[in-house]
Amino acid sequence: MTSVLEKTVNVMIVEDYKLTRMGLKSSLEEFDGISVTGEAEDAEKGLLVAERLKPDVILMDLGLPGMNGIEATSRIKQTNPNIKIIILTSHERDEEVLAALGSGANAYCLKDIEPYALANVIREVAKGACWLDPVIAKVALKLFPKPDNIRISSHNQLQDGRGQLTERELEVLRLLVKGKSNTEIAKDLIVSVHTAKAHVCSILQKLCVDDRVQAAVKAVRENII
Ligand code: CA
Numbered sequence: 001m002t003s004v005l006e007k008t009v010n011v012m013i014v015e016d017y018k019l020t021r022m023g024l025k026s027s028l029e030e031f032d033g034i035s036v037t038g039e040a041e042d043a044e045k046g047l048l049v050a051e052r053l054k055p056d057v058i059l060m061d062l063g064l065p066g067m068n069g070i071e072a073t074s075r076i077k078q079t080n081p082n083i084k085i086i087i088l089t090s091h092e093r094d095e096e097v098l099a100a101l102g103s104g105a106n107a108y109c110l111k112d113i114e115p116y117a118l119a120n121v122i123r124e125v126a127k128g129a130c131w132l133d134p135v136i137a138k139v140a141l142k143l144f145p146k147p148d149n150i151r152i153s154s155h156n157q158l159q160d161g162r163g164q165l166t167e168r169e170l171e172v173l174r175l176l177v178k179g180k181s182n183t184e185i186a187k188d189l190i191v192s193v194h195t196a197k198a199h200v201c202s203i204l205q206k207l208c209v210d211d212r213v214q215a216a217v218k219a220v221r222e223n224i225i
Contacts, residue, residue: 008034010053011028011055012055013036013039013058013059014064015061016041016042016063020111024059025039028115030115038050038053038055042064043068043069043071047075047076051080054080054083056084057086057125058076058083058084060088060105061089063090070087070099070103071103077103081104084106085107086106086109086121086125086131087109088110089109089110094139098140106130107121107132110136130211132213134178137213137216140217141217172189172199173216173225175189176203176215177216203215207224
């Protein structure tokens with residue numbers, strides 16, 4: 001549910017398939033607080049439209065004719081770092097994930113994401129959050145080897161990481177790995193959003209990570225949950 005005080009998030013879609021664009025636009029506009037204000041069928045046009053409209057969030061396809069979505073993301077981020085970019089991809093090839101991770105995008109989603117979940121990612125990313133689909137997070141983990149110090153003492157760290165978290169925090173962490181927002185976590189656990197946020201903050205502190213993506217990555221990598 002979106003409060004009337006929350007600003008509408010203006011979204012632009014860069015996607016070469018017209019039907020996919022239309023489907024995304026119509027399903028996203030069902031949600032409060034999201035308005036699809038721009039579209040482009042290729043990256044070159046996407047750059048021009050982004051410059052003109054300055055949307056809050058861009059949904060960027062990876063496979064585009066001509067310039068690909070990764071290059072387009074890098075270019076838009078160079079000139080308009082405040083525009084948030086969500087990569088929306090239908091597959092998770094290793095080299096693409098690696099390139100996407102380096103492009104400065106704020107989120108990486110697979111195209112089979114449920115519309116309500118995508119709407120949540122859009123709202124959270126517009127507020128400054130980052131999001132990595134768990135499938136893509138797993139590919140990323142495979143690509144980045146663990147540092148030696150973690151490998152040597154992984155057993156102890158694993159015990160420590162899990163031991164520090166309360167049962168409730170472990171529950172929150174499991175939901176966080178599933179990509180749930182604070183609002184959804186609050187709803188699932190029947191607590192206030194304020195309480196859910198406090199649990200997330202405590203988890204970030206205890207796991208020594210900066211954001212929920214890193215927390216989810218650490219949770220999966222170290223089998224904390
Ligand atoms: Ca495409």
